[in-house]
Amino acid sequence: xxxxxxxxxxxxxxxxxxxxxxxxxxxxxxxxxxxxxxxxxxxxxxxxxxxxxxxxxxxxxxxxxxxxxxxxxxxxxxxxxxxxxxxxxxxxxxxxxxxxxxxxxxxxxxxxxxxxxxxxxxxxxxxxxxxxxxxxxxxxxxxxxxxxxxxxxxxxxxxxxxxxxxxxxxxxxxxxxxxxxxxxxxxxxxxxxxxxxxxxxxxxxxxxxxxxxxxxxxxxxxxxxxxxxxxxxxxxxxxxxxxxxxxxxxxxxxxxxxxxxxxxxxxxxxxxxxxxxxxxxxxxxxxxxxxxxxxxxx
Amino acid sequence: xxxxxxxxxxxxxxxxxxxxxxxxxxxxxxxxxxxxxxxxxxxxxxxxxxxxxxxxxxxxxxxxxxxxxxxxxxxxxxxxxxxxxxxxxxxxxxxxxxxxxxxxxxxxxxxxxxxxxxxxxxxxxxxxxxxxxxxxxxxxxxxxxxxxxxxxxxxxxxxxxxxxxxxxxxxxxxxxxxxxxxxxxxxxxxxxxxxxxxxxxxxxxxxxxxxxxxxxxxxxxxxxxxxxxxxxxxxxxxxxxxxxxxxxxxxxxxxxxxxxxxxxxxxxxxxxxxxxxxxxxxxxxxxxxxxxxxxxxxxxxxxxxxxxxxxxxxxxxxxxxxxxxxxxxxxxxxxxx
Amino acid sequence: xxxxxxxxxxxxxxxxxxxxxxxxxxxxxxxxxxxxxxxxxxxxxxxxxxxxxxxxxxxxxxxxxxxxxxxxxxxxxxxxxxxxxxxxxxxxxxxxxxxxxxxxxxxxxxxxxxxxxxxxxxxxxxxxxxxxxxxxxxxxxxxxxxxxxxxxxxxxxxxxxxxxxxxxxxxxxxxxxxxxxxxxxxxxxxxxxxxxxxxxxxxxxxxxxxxxxxxxxxxxxxxxxxxxxxxxxxxxxxxxxxxxxxxxxxxxxxxxxxxxxxxxxxxxxxxxxxxxxxxxxxxxxxxxxxxxxxxxxxxxxxxxxxxxxxxxxxxx
Numbered sequence: 001x002x003x004x005x006x007x008x009x010x011x012x013x014x015x016x017x018x019x020x021x022x023x024x025x026x027x028x029x030x031x032x033x034x035x036x037x038x039x040x041x042x043x044x045x046x047x048x049x050x051x052x053x054x055x056x057x058x059x060x061x062x063x064x065x066x067x068x069x070x071x072x073x074x075x076x077x078x079x080x081x082x083x084x085x086x087x088x089x090x091x092x093x094x095x096x097x098x099x100x101x102x103x104x105x106x107x108x109x110x111x112x113x114x115x116x117x118x119x120x121x122x123x124x125x126x127x128x129x130x131x132x133x134x135x136x137x138x139x140x141x142x143x144x145x146x147x148x149x150x151x152x153x154x155x156x157x158x159x160x161x162x163x164x165x166x167x168x169x170x171x172x173x174x175x176x177x178x179x180x181x182x183x184x185x186x187x188x189x190x191x192x193x194x195x196x197x198x199x200x201x202x203x204x205x206x207x208x209x210x211x212x213x214x215x216x217x218x219x220x221x222x223x224x225x226x227x228x229x230x231x232x233x234x235x236x237x238x239x240x241x242x243x244x245x246x247x248x249x250x251x252x253x254x255x256x257x258x259x260x261x262x263x264x265x266x267x268x269x270x271x272x273x274x275x276x277x278x279x280x281x282x283x284x285x286x287x288x289x290x291x292x293x294x295x296x297x298x
Numbered sequence: 299x300x301x302x303x304x305x306x307x308x309x310x311x312x313x314x315x316x317x318x319x320x321x322x323x324x325x326x327x328x329x330x331x332x333x334x335x336x337x338x339x340x341x342x343x344x345x346x347x348x349x350x351x352x353x354x355x356x357x358x359x360x361x362x363x364x365x366x367x368x369x370x371x372x373x374x375x376x377x378x379x380x381x382x383x384x385x386x387x388x389x390x391x392x393x394x395x396x397x398x399x400x401x402x403x404x405x406x407x408x409x410x411x412x413x414x415x416x417x418x419x420x421x422x423x424x425x426x427x428x429x430x431x432x433x434x435x436x437x438x439x440x441x442x443x444x445x446x447x448x449x450x451x452x453x454x455x456x457x458x459x460x461x462x463x464x465x466x467x468x469x470x471x472x473x474x475x476x477x478x479x480x481x482x483x484x485x486x487x488x489x490x491x492x493x494x495x496x497x498x499x500x501x502x503x504x505x506x507x508x509x510x511x512x513x514x515x516x517x518x519x520x521x522x523x524x525x526x527x528x529x530x531x532x533x534x535x536x537x538x539x540x541x542x543x544x545x546x547x548x549x550x551x552x553x554x555x556x557x558x559x560x561x562x563x564x565x566x567x568x569x570x571x572x573x574x575x576x577x578x579x580x581x582x583x584x585x586x587x588x589x590x591x592x593x594x595x596x597x598x599x600x601x602x603x604x605x606x607x608x609x610x611x612x613x614x615x616x617x618x619x620x621x622x623x624x625x626x627x628x629x630x631x632x633x634x635x
Numbered sequence: 636x637x638x639x640x641x642x643x644x645x646x647x648x649x650x651x652x653x654x655x656x657x658x659x660x661x662x663x664x665x666x667x668x669x670x671x672x673x674x675x676x677x678x679x680x681x682x683x684x685x686x687x688x689x690x691x692x693x694x695x696x697x698x699x700x701x702x703x704x705x706x707x708x709x710x711x712x713x714x715x716x717x718x719x720x721x722x723x724x725x726x727x728x729x730x731x732x733x734x735x736x737x738x739x740x741x742x743x744x745x746x747x748x749x750x751x752x753x754x755x756x757x758x759x760x761x762x763x764x765x766x767x768x769x770x771x772x773x774x775x776x777x778x779x780x781x782x783x784x785x786x787x788x789x790x791x792x793x794x795x796x797x798x799x800x801x802x803x804x805x806x807x808x809x810x811x812x813x814x815x816x817x818x819x820x821x822x823x824x825x826x827x828x829x830x831x832x833x834x835x836x837x838x839x840x841x842x843x844x845x846x847x848x849x850x851x852x853x854x855x856x857x858x859x860x861x862x863x864x865x866x867x868x869x870x871x872x873x874x875x876x877x878x879x880x881x882x883x884x885x886x887x888x889x890x891x892x893x894x895x896x897x898x899x900x901x902x903x904x905x906x907x908x909x910x911x912x913x914x915x916x917x918x919x920x921x922x923x924x925x926x927x928x929x930x931x932x933x934x935x936x937x938x939x940x941x942x943x944x945x946x947x948x949x950x951x
Contacts, residue, residue: 144921407943
């Protein structure tokens with residue numbers, strides 16, 4: 001070739017692992033939905049942590065004498081039909097919600113991400129099988145699988161966690177495999193393959209770190225979905241069982257008292273909405289901040 | 299059709315266009331003036347980002363809503379700048395038509411090509427669906443689409459790039475427009491197809507007595523297809539005149555650079571492709587003086603002071619350069635190279 | 636195109652078979668003896684054995700599975716363990732409520748979402764867009780059953796316009812039936828509509844950036860005409876995908892919402908059957924819901940082929 005090569009070939013540059021972009025926090029603190037979403041999420045997390053060490057009243061002790069009290073200095077949001085303090089119930093409820101959410105999303109991520117990475121690494125019939133299976137799991141929303149599990153194993157936190165966890169898997173498989181496939185097509189993976197690295201090593205060293213930002217965003221959104229599902233299952237009586245307080249259960253209790261104490265039905269729902277809104281906004285913010293390519297309007 | 303043959307069909311006076319870009323407001327076009335008589339052909343040449351496409355979109359009235367247009371664009375004497383969109387819609391596809399660069403994406407994948415070619419007819423003339431379809435087949439046949447009658451109900455993805463460009467040409471010609479704007483009509487096509495499409499456009503322009511504005515970054519395309527040409531750089535016209543005159547006596551250092559930078563067939567092996575040093579300026583932060591000053595080899599202080607005025611180097615041949623004496627003397631080897 | 640549909644049809648059959656197998660394994664094989672569950676731990680072994688034979692649970696597993704699948708095809712779903720009446724009849728009765736409810740809420744979802752999505756896309760970055768989009772952000776965060784309770788609080792407790800629950804039935808008047816499904820349908824659709832509106836908006840915005848939109852404008856079409864004639868059909872593909880997936884959520888949602896409003900629909904039937912340990916009813920109801928979801932997604936895929944001319948050729 002006689003023509004001088006003017007454009008530099010940048011293969012080497014791309015092998016650098018993605019790091020938290022420079023000035024992440026500076027940009028993050030100026031991002032509106034990240035800040036609002038982060039604040040709301042931290043509030044819910046704070047409530048859950050606080051409930052571990054302190055609640056204004058016990059969330060378990062029944063005091064029928066002081067049932068259905070209106071808000072007062074002693075009971076900021078009043079008491080429920082069993083005389084339990086609403087604020088305390090909300091704080092402990094946050095704990096149940098977050099715990100179910102973390103375990104369920106954990107199950108979803110463990111299985112979803114591994115299967116997604118496997119599908120992308122193996123291709124062929126492995127990929128086909130995994131994708132068909134996850135399509136198929138899509139036909140069973142969390143409520144449906146929880147019903148099936150509850151029918152045989154009885155309702156409870158384990159049932160709801162399992163059902164929600166299974167429900168999380170297909171989405172995470174799809175997202176992981178989709179973005180992992182894109183990474184597998186990149187030059188630095190080709191280079192790694194050319195240097196004799198195996199599929200497993202490439203997955204761990206190159207693919208996983210590169211899909212991580214996308215997974216973080218997706219996990220945030222899945223967390224929000226898990227909270228919604230947990231609330232619905234507890235409301236139906238399939239999830240967290242009394243006397244363990246949960247927001248969904250509180251709504252169920254409140255519904256029978258709509259005419260006497262309508263506000264009892266407002267607080268727990270608002271708590272769920274705040275948690276879900278916070279996580280969704282946080283996810284949107286992270287999407288913009290971690291990977292500008294993903295920042296399309298949803 | 300109205301207007302006498304001597305009055306200009308299109309008259310652009312001191313056109314300025316301000317766009318909102320991601321890097322802030324940018325003066326994409328300034329001080330562009332030209333006129334075009336019925337049947338005349340005009341070429342706009344320049345690198346991408348020089349403002350030639352923006353000028354074309356201004357003529358079509360299709361700039362983004364945030365764009366600020368100053369100056370005047372007249373079609374047959376009536377002002378187009380500030381025309382309401384409803385009124386502009388009556389002109390577009392009817393009196394002014396446009397062919398775009400990307401035939402692969404310029405057609406709606408969900409509609410048959412027949413429907414898309416007939417659409418301007420249905421819109422601007424009150425012909426029936428059946429008549430419009432018949433006319434669409436005739437048009438497709440005229441632009442050289444094989445088996446037009448049979449393929450009128452096919453979808454865009456069933457055609458090659460060249461065939462699709464023929465379809466967009468048929469679409470643009472449907473209502474017998476007075477002016478045809480062709481924005482890089484062959485850039486996205488195979489070299490073998492390019493010539494055919496350009497010949498087709500040239501034939502149709504001659505046959506229907508249309509005026510044409512041909513936009514290209516390719517000097518060769520301009521040289522062969524238009525009577526007059528304008529060279530644009532950084533949003534201004536740096537040189538304009540009859541195509542022959544401009545090619546014979548390049549008055550602007552940029553035109554010369556553009557000419558030298560074109561790849562030549564049969565150049566000796568090992569010959570380096572000449573480039574113009576530097577890069578096209580960002581429209582958002584254009585220099586105060588001559589927009590080409592930073593890349594010009596014969597730049598002087600006064601070039602940077604203010605935008606140079608247009609100097610008429612011969613009848614109808616204007617150059618926006620303060621150093622035409624030097625630059626034109628340097629334009630050696632331009633002819634016959 | 637027919638090849639595409641045929642291939643898709645084969646996957647549909649395979650998926651349905653897979654779903655039936657899993658449901659059968661979870662709800663029939665896993666629990667052990669359903670007769671024991673029905674009668675409780677302290678029932679006499681003889682009585683349990685008698686019931687086992689009566690319910691046909693002494694047959695081998697594969698036989699019971701094949702028998703059930705054949706039954707699904709012929710509409711003979713067996714008899715309820717608890718009531719002894721045909722399961723098909725129980726389900727059919729409940730569907731007279733659940734199907735209208737699903738249709739009502741799905742149409743509300745689509746109408747709300749498409750109008751909001753198209754409106755916001757057409758007014759991109761203007762006040763209306765930002766306002767409606769913030770609303771949808773709240774809509775997505777609402778648990779639908781809580782929204783239902785809020786609706787009851789407003790329309791039943793406060794304004795007393797509509798009843799807080801129950802179903803008037805179709806016999807008295809169709810209007811009364813629709814009236815009692817109104818709040819349930821609204822509470823199901825608002826949340827879904829919020830999601831679908833966002834999808835519609837981004838799909839329309841994406842298409843609006845395409846070159847052929849400029850071409851259409853260059854032909855003299857107004858923005859409005861371009862939107863309706865050229866953009867929407869192209870934008871419908873992603874919107875329909877989400878609609879198909881939402882239908883699954885909607886059905887799951889009816890289970891919850893029927894419980895909020897005490898509606899005697901399929902969701903309530905499932906619930907009562909769980910409480911009664913009437914596993915044969917649960918099994919058939921779950922199969923019905925999962926089957927509908929799978930079939931709806933099949934229909935969506937086939938519809939693509941009609942909407943998008945490119946699919947026909949790609950798959951021939």
